[in-house]
Amino acid sequence: MTTRLARVGRRKRASVLLLLGVIFVISGYVMWDTAPDLARSPLAAQAYAAHTDVMPLRAWAGVFAAVGATSAVAAFVPRLPAWVGFSGLQALASFWGLLFIASYAQTGYGRAWVACLQWAAIVGVLAIIADWEDPPPDPSVVEAVLDQLGDAR
Numbered sequence: 555m556t557t558r559l560a561r562v563g564r565r566k567r568a569s570v571l572l573l574l575g576v577i578f579v580i581s582g583y584v585m586w587d588t589a590p591d592l593a594r595s596p597l598a599a600q601a602y603a604a605h606t607d608v609m610p611l612r613a614w615a616g617v618f619a620a621v622g623a624t625s626a627v628a629a630f631v632p633r634l635p636a637w638v639g640f641s642g643l644q645a646l647a648s649f650w651g652l653l654f655i656a657s658y659a660q661t662g663y664g665r666a667w668v669a670c671l672q673w674a675a676i677v678g679v680l681a682i683i684a685d686w687e688d689p690p691p692d693p694s695v696v697e698a699v700l701d702q703l704g705d706a707r
Contacts, residue, residue, distance in 0.1 A: 567686050571639045572629035574680070578622025578643065586615035600663035604656035621646045640684040647676045 589611040592598040599606075605614060625639030651673025658666035 567636050567640075567683060568629040570683050571625050571636055571643075574643055575622045575624070575626030575629065575639065578625065578646070579619050580622075582615045582617070582619030582622060585618060586612055589615065597663070600661040601654070601657055601666055601669070603661045603663075604653040605650070607660075608653065617646065637684065640680055644677050644680045644684070647673050647680065651677070 592602060592611060602611065605611065621642040624642055628634045628636055628639030651670045654666040654670040654673070657663055658670075
Protein backbone atom coordinates (compact mmCIF):
# COMPACT_ATOMS: atom_id res chain seq x y z
CA MET A 555 0.00 0.00 0.00
CA THR A 556 2.80 2.43 0.83
CA THR A 557 4.46 1.81 -2.53
CA ARG A 558 1.19 2.55 -4.32
CA LEU A 559 0.78 5.73 -2.27
CA ALA A 560 4.35 6.75 -3.10
CA ARG A 561 3.68 6.05 -6.80
CA VAL A 562 0.56 8.24 -6.64
CA GLY A 563 2.58 10.98 -4.93
CA ARG A 564 4.99 11.13 -7.87
CA ARG A 565 2.15 11.50 -10.36
CA LYS A 566 0.68 14.97 -10.06
CA ARG A 567 -2.63 14.20 -11.74
CA ALA A 568 -3.17 11.10 -9.66
CA SER A 569 -2.39 13.02 -6.47
CA VAL A 570 -4.95 15.69 -7.32
CA LEU A 571 -7.45 13.03 -8.36
CA LEU A 572 -7.04 11.29 -5.01
CA LEU A 573 -7.37 14.56 -3.10
CA LEU A 574 -10.49 15.67 -4.98
CA GLY A 575 -11.98 12.20 -4.69
CA VAL A 576 -11.61 12.37 -0.92
CA ILE A 577 -13.08 15.89 -0.88
CA PHE A 578 -16.13 14.74 -2.86
CA VAL A 579 -16.61 11.72 -0.57
CA ILE A 580 -16.45 14.01 2.48
CA SER A 581 -18.87 16.42 0.77
CA GLY A 582 -21.25 13.52 0.23
CA TYR A 583 -21.03 12.58 3.90
CA VAL A 584 -21.63 16.17 5.02
CA MET A 585 -24.56 16.46 2.62
CA TRP A 586 -26.02 13.20 3.94
CA ASP A 587 -25.61 14.33 7.54
CA THR A 588 -27.02 17.84 7.08
CA ALA A 589 -29.85 17.06 4.63
CA PRO A 590 -32.58 17.20 7.33
CA ASP A 591 -31.26 20.57 8.57
CA LEU A 592 -31.11 21.99 5.06
CA ALA A 593 -34.72 20.99 4.47
CA ARG A 594 -35.81 23.14 7.44
CA SER A 595 -33.83 26.25 6.45
CA PRO A 596 -35.71 28.66 4.18
CA LEU A 597 -32.51 30.04 2.61
CA ALA A 598 -31.18 26.55 1.92
CA ALA A 599 -34.53 25.56 0.48
CA GLN A 600 -34.24 28.46 -1.97
CA ALA A 601 -30.60 27.75 -2.82
CA TYR A 602 -31.16 24.03 -3.38
CA ALA A 603 -34.64 24.25 -4.94
CA ALA A 604 -33.58 22.92 -8.35
CA HIS A 605 -31.31 20.31 -6.79
CA THR A 606 -34.14 18.85 -4.74
CA ASP A 607 -36.44 18.94 -7.77
CA VAL A 608 -34.05 16.53 -9.50
CA MET A 609 -33.61 14.23 -6.49
CA PRO A 610 -33.43 14.44 -2.68
CA LEU A 611 -30.28 15.81 -1.07
CA ARG A 612 -29.46 12.43 0.44
CA ALA A 613 -29.48 10.93 -3.06
CA TRP A 614 -27.13 13.71 -4.15
CA ALA A 615 -24.93 12.77 -1.19
CA GLY A 616 -24.69 9.25 -2.58
CA VAL A 617 -23.79 10.58 -6.02
CA PHE A 618 -21.06 12.78 -4.57
CA ALA A 619 -19.65 9.88 -2.54
CA ALA A 620 -19.76 7.49 -5.52
CA VAL A 621 -18.05 9.92 -7.89
CA GLY A 622 -15.46 10.76 -5.24
CA ALA A 623 -14.75 7.10 -4.53
CA THR A 624 -14.41 6.34 -8.24
CA SER A 625 -11.94 9.19 -8.62
CA ALA A 626 -9.91 8.07 -5.61
CA VAL A 627 -9.78 4.52 -6.96
CA ALA A 628 -8.74 5.81 -10.40
CA ALA A 629 -5.73 7.45 -8.73
CA PHE A 630 -4.49 4.07 -7.47
CA VAL A 631 -5.43 1.64 -10.24
CA PRO A 632 -3.09 1.99 -13.22
CA ARG A 633 -5.44 0.12 -15.57
CA LEU A 634 -8.28 2.54 -14.82
CA PRO A 635 -7.60 5.67 -16.89
CA ALA A 636 -7.49 8.98 -15.02
CA TRP A 637 -10.05 10.47 -17.41
CA VAL A 638 -12.69 8.30 -15.74
CA GLY A 639 -12.17 10.10 -12.45
CA PHE A 640 -11.77 13.56 -13.94
CA SER A 641 -14.82 13.16 -16.19
CA GLY A 642 -17.01 12.16 -13.29
CA LEU A 643 -15.82 15.08 -11.17
CA GLN A 644 -16.27 17.55 -14.03
CA ALA A 645 -19.72 16.29 -14.96
CA LEU A 646 -20.99 16.39 -11.38
CA ALA A 647 -19.48 19.82 -10.67
CA SER A 648 -20.90 21.22 -13.93
CA PHE A 649 -24.38 19.89 -13.30
CA TRP A 650 -24.33 20.97 -9.66
CA GLY A 651 -23.33 24.51 -10.66
CA LEU A 652 -25.96 24.73 -13.40
CA LEU A 653 -28.60 23.69 -10.90
CA PHE A 654 -27.73 26.76 -8.82
CA ILE A 655 -28.59 28.94 -11.83
CA ALA A 656 -31.86 27.04 -12.14
CA SER A 657 -32.50 27.69 -8.44
CA TYR A 658 -31.83 31.38 -9.03
CA ALA A 659 -34.32 31.43 -11.90
CA GLN A 660 -36.86 29.42 -9.92
CA THR A 661 -36.73 31.18 -6.53
CA GLY A 662 -34.82 34.41 -7.12
CA TYR A 663 -32.26 33.50 -4.46
CA GLY A 664 -29.65 36.18 -5.04
CA ARG A 665 -26.49 34.30 -4.12
CA ALA A 666 -27.08 31.23 -6.26
CA TRP A 667 -25.12 32.74 -9.13
CA VAL A 668 -22.08 33.03 -6.84
CA ALA A 669 -22.25 29.30 -6.12
CA CYS A 670 -22.52 28.68 -9.86
CA LEU A 671 -19.34 30.70 -10.46
CA GLN A 672 -17.59 28.75 -7.71
CA TRP A 673 -18.47 25.43 -9.34
CA ALA A 674 -17.50 26.78 -12.77
CA ALA A 675 -14.07 27.64 -11.36
CA ILE A 676 -13.75 24.11 -9.97
CA VAL A 677 -14.61 22.69 -13.40
CA GLY A 678 -12.02 24.96 -15.00
CA VAL A 679 -9.30 23.85 -12.58
CA LEU A 680 -10.26 20.22 -13.20
CA ALA A 681 -9.95 20.77 -16.96
CA ILE A 682 -6.46 22.23 -16.53
CA ILE A 683 -5.28 19.45 -14.25
CA ALA A 684 -6.79 16.72 -16.42
CA ASP A 685 -4.64 17.99 -19.30
CA TRP A 686 -1.38 17.59 -17.35
CA GLU A 687 0.88 14.79 -18.48
CA ASP A 688 2.21 12.28 -16.00
CA PRO A 689 5.98 11.93 -15.99
CA PRO A 690 7.36 8.91 -17.81
CA PRO A 691 7.92 5.87 -15.62
CA ASP A 692 11.25 5.65 -13.83
CA PRO A 693 13.39 3.13 -15.77
CA SER A 694 14.83 1.64 -12.58
CA VAL A 695 11.33 0.89 -11.29
CA VAL A 696 10.33 -0.67 -14.60
CA GLU A 697 13.45 -2.84 -14.57
CA ALA A 698 12.78 -3.92 -10.98
CA VAL A 699 9.22 -4.91 -11.83
CA LEU A 700 10.36 -6.84 -14.90
CA ASP A 701 12.99 -8.60 -12.78
CA GLN A 702 10.34 -9.58 -10.24
CA LEU A 703 8.09 -10.87 -13.01
CA GLY A 704 10.97 -12.88 -14.43
CA ASP A 705 11.71 -14.40 -11.00
CA ALA A 706 8.05 -15.35 -10.53
CA ARG A 707 8.00 -17.53 -13.63
